[in-house]
Amino acid sequence: MQYQTTVRIEQKAGMLDPEGTTTKRALGQLGYQVNSVKTAKLYEIVFEAESVEIAKQKADEMCQKLIANPIVNNYTIELKELK
Amino acid sequence: MKIAILQFGGTNCDLDVLHVLKDVVGVDAETVWYKQEDLTGFDGVVVPGGFSYGDYLRAGAIAARTPIMNSVKKLAAEGKPVLGICNGFQILTEARVLEGALTTNKYPKFRCQWTNLRIENTDTPFTSKFKKGEVIRMPIAHMEGHFYAEEKNLAELDENKQVVFRYVDENGKVTDAANPNGSLENIAGIVNTSRNILGLMPHPERASELILGSDNGLRVFESMVDYITENF
Numbered sequence: 001m002q003y004q005t006t007v008r009i010e011q012k013a014g015m016l017d018p019e020g021t022t023t024k025r026a027l028g029q030l031g032y033q034v035n036s037v038k039t040a041k042l043y044e045i046v047f048e049a050e051s052v053e054i055a056k057q058k059a060d061e062m063c064q065k066l067i068a069n070p071i072v073n074n075y076t077i078e079l080k081e082l083k
Numbered sequence: 084m085k086i087a088i089l090q091f092g093g094t095n096c097d098l099d100v101l102h103v104l105k106d107v108v109g110v111d112a113e114t115v116w117y118k119q120e121d122l123t124g125f126d127g128v129v130v131p132g133g134f135s136y137g138d139y140l141r142a143g144a145i146a147a148r149t150p151i152m153n154s155v156k157k158l159a160a161e162g163k164p165v166l167g168i169c170n171g172f173q174i175l176t177e178a179r180v181l182e183g184a185l186t187t188n189k190y191p192k193f194r195c196q197w198t199n200l201r202i203e204n205t206d207t208p209f210t211s212k213f214k215k216g217e218v219i220r221m222p223i224a225h226m227e228g229h230f231y232a233e234e235k236n237l238a239e240l241d242e243n244k245q246v247v248f249r250y251v252d253e254n255g256k257v258t259d260a261a262n263p264n265g266s267l268e269n270i271a272g273i274v275n276t277s278r279n280i281l282g283l284m285p286h287p288e289r290a291s292e293l294i295l296g297s298d299n300g301l302r303v304f305e306s307m308v309d310y311i312t313e314n315f
Contacts (some may be wrong), residue, residue: 011186016229016265018187066148069141069177071184072231 120205130171143173183232191263248272250307266298
């Protein structure tokens, strides 16, 4: 079966997010007073797997091994079977 | 002796390192394209600066996971010296042979400037020719130079004396103003526990000839060459 995995990578709490901070400031200059802006990255990965459990496991492995750096990143995975 | 200088797609400081090793220090060195996975015959490795893989995913993340890095690890396991400069430092942390991670500068700009560095430890193959506490000048050029490590790893680095270079003011004081990128504890360079792998964000190869403004960085390469001569 084909699965589409959406991996969301964000910085851990306490890590600096200068792009987010700068964007918040820029919004402020446009008149929007927002409490916070946080940046995150999305990766969409399509691959074959025998089952949704195996797909979840593989996706998690990919995150642990490459897509995320566990020292500085948290990640979430969303799986969707493609028909 | 022969030193390997790795090249990945996007590496751009390899030739500067080659020039310093061959023309200034006077040792045999060769650039090695990353697809050549075998590093047999080399006595040391430099992982130079640049933008390997365009800094895609995270700076150094993809280069760190290429097969040639297994040869680098093998060489390091034999006690041979491995020097990671800038992107090279990023690659070595991503390859998990050095602690911590290099993330976006606290002041989110690409910082291209001279820095003052204090030598924290001289018992490494890369700093034996310096004096402890000495303040030297080297340039930096990076966007992701903010050194970060979890609290317990940071404590270990301090305890094991693995911090080798720190950003300081010209009087050798550790200050916020002297920290160009927000690195924790103003850390600019560290070694592994075996002390034969060094990573630093500043560029010693750009400070190896007085005509470029400083030759303080030359002793990093000279120390490395001495270490190889004495041990291999």
